[in-house]
Amino acid sequence: MNFRPASRFLGRLILLLAATELAPALCALAYGEIADARAFAISAILTGASGLVLIRLGGSSGELYRREGILIVVGGWVLASVFGAVPYMTTGTLLSPLDALFESASGFTTTGASVMTDIESASRAVLFWRSFTQWLGGMGIIVLFVALLPELGPGARFLYKLEVPGPSAEALQPRIRETAAILWKIYLLFTAVETGLLMLVGMDLYDALTHTFSTMSTGGFSPRNASVAAFQSPLVDVIVIFFMICAGTNFSLYYRLKQRDGWNLFRDTEFRLYIIILAVVTVVIGWDLLRYQTYTEPARAGLDSLFQVVSILTTTGFATADFDGWPVLSRVLLVALMFVGGCAGSTSGSMKVMRMVIGIKTALREVKLIFNPNAVISIFVGRKPVPDSVARSVAGFFILYLSTWGLGSVLLSVSGPDLVTAATAAAATLGNIGPGLRAVGPTMNFALFDAWDKALMVLLMLLGRLEMYAIAALFTRSFWKP
Amino acid sequence: MGAGEVGFHLARSLSRQGHDVTVIEVNPATIERIEDELEVRVVRGNGSRPAVLARAEVGKCDLFMAVSSSEEANLTAALIAKQTGAQRTVVRISEAEEVIHDRRLYEDLFGVDLLLSTELLTTIEILNEIRGLNTMAVEYLAGGKVQLRKIDLDEDSPLTQLPLHDVELPDDSLVVGFFHGDSMTIPSADHRAEPGDQALVLGTTEAIGKTERFLASAQVELGTIVIAGGGSTARTVAKALEPFRADVRLIEQDRSVAKQLSQEFPRYQIIHGDPSELALLKAERVDRARTFAALSAHDETNLMASLMAQELRVPQVLALVQRAETSHLWRRLELQSVFSPRQLAYRRIREYIDSDYSANIVSLTRGAMVVERRLAEASPAAGVTLAEIKPPDGMIVGAVARGDRVFVPGGDDRLEVGDLIILFVREEEVATMRLLFPGRERVLSGG
Incomplete structure (x- = not known):
């Protein structure tokens, strides 16, 4: 293991993070929250100094191989969560370091689970930081870093692959740095458009920007206690729904849209299936809601069903209705969606539609091979063959993901909540969704859990965001051996 | 060049017919066999080297054939031969894709007159056999974008029930000929086929399957x-x-x-x-x-x-079967349908030589030919609609390839300079065709 270049790398990453902490400081100044501005400045100085120390400890000598790459990506996310937690403490919002870490990790991993009991009592700068961390984590801090630093070279490709969600990260350009820059540009463009539209329908700049941050990153933090429901505006709902769907789509599709050769998004198998899942589940839940007269107005039932379905499938976690009170079929369907997630290459979490497709097709292939052992069958998605190495990696992911969820549920139930709470809390944190059911339902929060549970959930969130393998590698003995 | 199975047989039959044959070969054992059995001149050495080719005096030959099993050596040798003055070149390559898609490229870059792929020849033969047709079942034209198919007609087919101009074919396809027994006719508008005839249909790769299903009611x-x-x-x-x-x-x-x-x-x-x-x-x-x-x-x-x-x-x-000389043994085992790629290549080249290097599709028929032309600026047909050209009865403009697009032109379509045009012409109308579409004659066939 070559720690020196990794340390230098991480130091620069932390330095970058320190710079981003100046944004909420400016926000605090704008709203006259002088104490908070100072708190953010102190946090930025602390973070920056730590970054400098890491750079000093490190050196430029030595190559970056896969092990160092894994260490950098995992280390980057852990350190970002740790230093991102500092402002919550310096501003006095969350006094317990573990609570601050939970909130920060939930931000960067775009989970959106909160331990704050009264969100609106926090200062505007802190809530801005909360949403801003989601926005940074959505497209990926490593991808941002790769986009900004020219001298990374070929090693950057592996870092990029580790962070970009989905079974096989696509490179749009021969240089990974250009790919990363393109992704961030698309992300910025969507952010600008959504903010503009939300302001057009009456939101102020602050609300529009913070909600856009949480929408485009599929994070789900809202500066309002009632989440998006606070605005009581179908127009806001529709805009947020549209952009959540956009954020859950593979970003390289947008690039191809620009290149004119992929003008029809529906030609993409994964996107098509993603929209079909959204449409079908929305209709079924809408019907279920009317059947049990949870709603009397079909339009309202349809819109709320669509919003909740999109919010859960894209792993955003916004709410416009308390779906914990919905009929059982609706709740079961929403929990099932928690395990699907958006498309590969999007900002969403969970397992991804693409993995579902490949996983199911791999299983069906085994079924065919039972009665036809000599057949050689390739798996296709659309017209593209899926390499066996990818199919294998997807099967491994399924097992790792589901067993982690199972183990997480068991460990969370030690402190004694009910079954649904423990199971959905594990699914919601591992899938980077946010709310679950019962005690962690959309109107509740995660403050009830004890310190151990919170630490475990921080780990689950990071495992989910980095898609298991990178973090799991750290738990193997051979990773640390030369 | 190259006296493997293809080259050896060619050399033997050509020299027996009285041609002066020079063989370039590197393998000493083969050379010994040639010197024992054939009445030809042998030049020892690697046929893709200019010095060896110069010794064989390829600059003076009427036909240079590069038929060794190495594709790269064949192309290099043919290029050098053509540059130093050989009249015509024949190049054997293996991959079929190359011939289907890039034949023109090879013709233009390397000056190849006949590019043949043993694989494509074999494939077409096998396809004919599978489809139960005694001659050509499929030809690929214009870089594989256009196909020519022979279709069996029975009494239920629209073509035997109605005269040709009343049959509404699917878009981008065209009937360009009828086979009646052994003879092929290029049809006029009021032609009506008889049951048992075969229609020669041209169409873009997308359209031709539909057209075949439309015309052949009894599906193969x-x-x-x-x-x-x-x-x-x-x-x-x-x-x-x-x-x-x-x-x-x-x-x-x-x-x-x-x-x-x-x-x-x-x-x-x-x-x-x-x-x-x-x-x-x-x-x-x-x-x-x-x-x-x-x-x-x-x-x-x-x-x-x-x-x-x-x-x-x-x-x-x-x-x-790779070893052609064993094919009679196979027949003895009652295996009748045996295909030897080298024998097929040999036969194709013989046909080319025997037909006096003509631009005929030999595998098509006698009396009619298919020509592929790039529309030159000097052509009187340039910039004119098809209706204005009024092609004579024995001539059909089958397909036009313009850039990436291939289509079967109608009367209102205008021909443009640079278009690749596929023409079906009866022998009597060849002169008219040359007048309308001047240019280099090219051999068109699967091999």
Whole structure:
């Protein structure tokens, strides 16, 4: 293991993070929250100094191989969560370091689970930081870093692959740095458009920007206690729904849209299936809601069903209705969606539609091979063959993901909540969704859990965001051996 | 150049006919055999070296044939020969794709007059056999974007019930000829075919399948086709069968090759195993297949596999044989449909020479020809609509390739300079054709 270049790398990453902490400081100044501005400045100085120390400890000598790459990506996310937690403490919002870490990790991993009991009592700068961390984590801090630093070279490709969600990260350009820059540009463009539209329908700049941050990153933090429901505006709902769907789509599709050769998004198998899942589940839940007269107005039932379905499938976690009170079929369907997630290459979490497709097709292939052992069958998605190495990696992911969820549920139930709470809390944190059911339902929060549970959930969130393998590698003995 | 199986046979028959033949060959054993058996001049050395070619005086020859088994050597030699003054060149390559897609490129870059692919020749022969047609079943024109197909007509076909101008064909396809017995006619608008005739239909690759289903009411049911081996010939045949929607199964011994096949042919069943193993063939229900084609690169495997298929009473058994001299032995084992790629290449070149290097599609018919022309600026047809050109009865403008687009032109379509035009012409109208479309004559055929 070559720690020196990794340390230098991480130091620069932390330095970058320190710079981003100046944004909420400016926000605090704008709203006259002088104490908070100072708190953010102190946090930025602390973070920056730590970054400098890491750079000093490190050196430029030595190559970056896969092990160092894994260490950098995992280390980057852990350190970002740790230093991102500092402002919550310096501003006095969350006094317990573990609570601050939970909130920060939930931000960067775009989970959106909160331990704050009264969100609106926090200062505007802190809530801005909360949403801003989601926005940074959505497209990926490593991808941002790769986009900004020219001298990374070929090693950057592996870092990029580790962070970009989905079974096989696509490179749009021969240089990974250009790919990363393109992704961030698309992300910025969507952010600008959504903010503009939300302001057009009456939101102020602050609300529009913070909600856009949480929408485009599929994070789900809202500066309002009632989440998006606070605005009581179908127009806001529709805009947020549209952009959540956009954020859950593979970003390289947008690039191809620009290149004119992929003008029809529906030609993409994964996107098509993603929209079909959204449409079908929305209709079924809408019907279920009317059947049990949870709603009397079909339009309202349809819109709320669509919003909740999109919010859960894209792993955003916004709410416009308390779906914990919905009929059982609706709740079961929403929990099932928690395990699907958006498309590969999007900002969403969970397992991804693409993995579902490949996983199911791999299983069906085994079924065919039972009665036809000599057949050689390739798996296709659309017209593209899926390499066996990818199919294998997807099967491994399924097992790792589901067993982690199972183990997480068991460990969370030690402190004694009910079954649904423990199971959905594990699914919601591992899938980077946010709310679950019962005690962690959309109107509740995660403050009830004890310190151990919170630490475990921080780990689950990071495992989910980095898609298991990178973090799991750290738990193997051979990773640390030369 | 190259006195392998193809070259040796060519040299023997050409010298017997009284041509002066020079053979360039590097292998001492082959040279010895040539000197013993043939009355030809032998130049020792590597045929892709300018010095060797100069010694053979290729600059003075009427026809230079590069028929060794090395594609690169053949192309290099042909290029040098053409540059130093050889009248015509024939180049043998292996891959079929090259001939289908890039023939023009080879013609323009290397000055090749006849580019032939042993694989494509074999594929077309095999396809004919599978479809039960005695001559050409499919030709690829304009870089594979246009196909020519021969279709059997019965009394229910629209073409036998109505005169040609009343039959509304699907878009981008055209009837360009009728076969009645052995003779082919280029039809006039009021022509009506008789049952038992065959129609020659041209269409874009997308359109032609639809047209065939429209014209041939009694479908040629290809049934299940089992192909043993996954080498390049097997792949080319499998690819050529794709538009016919046949149930194709490929048996391949090498797992990684089988894997590749399964990615290349999502609609086919790929089986991993030894095609000469009776148990495997039985387990895969090969006895229910209509056709069994042993197309691996090894004669022994093909022989064993075909015998097994015969044992399982598969109605049609085809086999690929590399060593042509053994084909009579195969026949003795009642394996009738034996294909030797080298023999086919030899036959194709003979036809080319015998027809006086003409631009005829020899495999098509006598009395009519297919010509591919790039529309020159000097042509009187440039910038004029088809209706204005008024092509005579014995001439049909079959297809136009413009940039990436290929279409079958109607009366209102205007021809532009640079268009690639495929023409069907009766011999009497060749003079008119040359007047309308001046340019270099090119050989058009599968090989």
